[in-house]
Amino acid sequence: MSSSSDFLAVLANTLESRLPSNGGNPESSYVAKLYHKGPDSFLKKVGEEATELVMACKDADKERIIAETADLWFHSMVALGYYGLRPEQVITELARREGVSGLVEKASRKE
Numbered sequence: 001m002s003s004s005s006d007f008l009a010v011l012a013n014t015l016e017s018r019l020p021s022n023g024g025n026p027e028s029s030y031v032a033k034l035y036h037k038g039p040d041s042f043l044k045k046v047g048e049e050a051t052e053l054v055m056a057c058k059d060a061d062k063e064r065i066i067a068e069t070a071d072l073w074f075h076s077m078v079a080l081g082y083y084g085l086r087p088e089q090v091i092t093e094l095a096r097r098e099g100v101s102g103l104v105e106k107a108s109r110k111e
């Protein structure tokens, strides 16, 4: 397989193709169905998957942690796609933060 970010880009292209404006069919596609129903449908899933990830971590169940993280990332990407955003933009934001301690960044906000 190509790099992880390439994979995310391919998945994002698939999600984009499921938008109503691109002819996504809610009868044959789970993502198109979410987009057809509107933001509440996938925002609810983001909340549910985050909670399920917390529970998997509490149980220290590594297989479930991976599966629930995949569900959370996937539904977050569905949200990104709906708002016309790309995973590359999230990766760019994380890269921008690279090397900046969270403690230092937080302290800089208090000034």
Ligand SMILES: N=c1c2ncn([C@@H]3O[C@H](COP(=O)(O)OP(=O)(O)OP(=O)(O)O)[C@@H](O)[C@H]3O)c2ncn1[C@@H]1O[C@H](COP(=O)(O)O)[C@@H](O)[C@H]1O
Pocket: 011, 014, 015, 018, 028, 029, 030, 031, 032, 070, 071, 074
């Ligand atoms: N990565 C995923 C993916 N991960 C999870 N899911 C679906 O997300 C749904 C919700 O997961 P849950 O565990 O909450 O299952 P559930 O209890 O049945 O959920 P609900 O009934 O409440 O929706 C399930 O139907 C999963 O199959 C996914 N559906 C699609 N993809 C990707 O999106 C692409 C496009 O999918 P379609 O639009 O369906 O063709 C696919 O080719 C995949 O690459």
